[in-house]
Amino acid sequence: MNIDSYYSTRKDVFERIQDASTATKLLMSLMMACFTGIMAQIIIPLPWTPVPITGQTFAALCCGxxxxxxxxxxxxxxxxxxxxxxxxxFGGMTGGLExxxxxxxxxLIGLIIxxxxxxxxxxxxxxxxxxxxMALTIGIANFVLIYIPGLAGLALFMSLQGTPVGIVELLMMGFVPFIIGDIxxxxxxxxVSKVFLPKD
Structure with missing residues (x-):
């Protein structure tokens, strides 16, 4: 496949996705939800925080x-x-309102945003x-739109558990350990964007 054919195929596939029927897009949304669930099982627990490292963030960004x-x-x-x-x-094959x-x-709310x-x-x-x-765009999505609700939810959870934490401790539990992985x-x-998405 030459470069012109690659660009043409890439654009055609992208346009097919964009122009798909509502039913097809709903099915693709469900498939990408499944992909997120699979990636969530890539999990690295950390002993000092209830928040593990998972692959679901990558999946959520690719969905967009x-x-x-x-x-x-x-x-x-x-x-x-x-x-x-x-x-x-969810991470570790868990689920439920709890x-x-x-x-x-x-x-989880941050993933939606x-x-x-x-x-x-x-x-x-x-x-x-x-x-x-796109790295800048995704960086903003990751470090701002996911972490703001994420840290707020973690702070609320810790408070309701009777162990409120300060800002530094909160960042050490819910932000700092994940920076390298997030990058x-x-x-x-x-x-993925560079390789698979058309630029015109």
């Missing part, structure tokens, strides 16, 4: 890239709602699909 703001966001809503309802596909109300509930933001930029600004601009995920998702 491929499905856009509406259906990328829907995929994460499905992931969260079905995980609460009856599918144990997980959502636990230490990681805020991060972040997928919408990435999808919005990916849809509206084709030139933002290059590596550098890798951001660069990985930006690479």
């Amino acid at each position: 890239l491929f499905l856009g703001r509406k259906y990328g966001c829907l995929s994460q809503i499905l992931y969260v709602v079905l995980g609460i309802a009856f599918i144990p596909w 997980v959502f109300l636990g230490s990681t509930g805020g991060y 972040a997928s919408y933001f990435v999808g919005l930029i990916s849809e509206r600004y084709a030139d933002a699909r290059n590596f550098k601009k 890798i995920k951001i660069l990985g998702a930006a690479s």
Whole structure:
């Protein structure tokens, strides 16, 4: 396959996804929710915090890239709602309302917000699909839109457990240990954008 054929195929596939029927997009959203559930099982527990390292963030960011703001966001809503309802596909094969109300509930909300933001930029600004601009976009989604609700939810959880924490301790529990892994995920998702998404 020569470079022109690659660019043409990449654009054709992207346009097919964008122009798919509502039923097809709903199915793709469900499939991406499943992908998020699978990636959530890549888990590294940390002894000093109830928040583990997982792969679900990478999946949520990719959902926005491929499905856009509406259906990328829907995929994460499905992931969260079905995980609460009856599918144990949160980190460590867990599920139920108690997980959502636990230490990681805020991060789950952040996944929904972040997928919408990435999808919005990916849809509206084709030139933002290059590596550098998308890395910046995904970086904002990851470090702002996921961590703000995530840390707020963790702080609330710790407070309700009777062990409130200060800002420094909160950051050490819910932010600092994840920075290196998140940078890798951001660069990985930006690479996905560079390779698979058209730039015009």
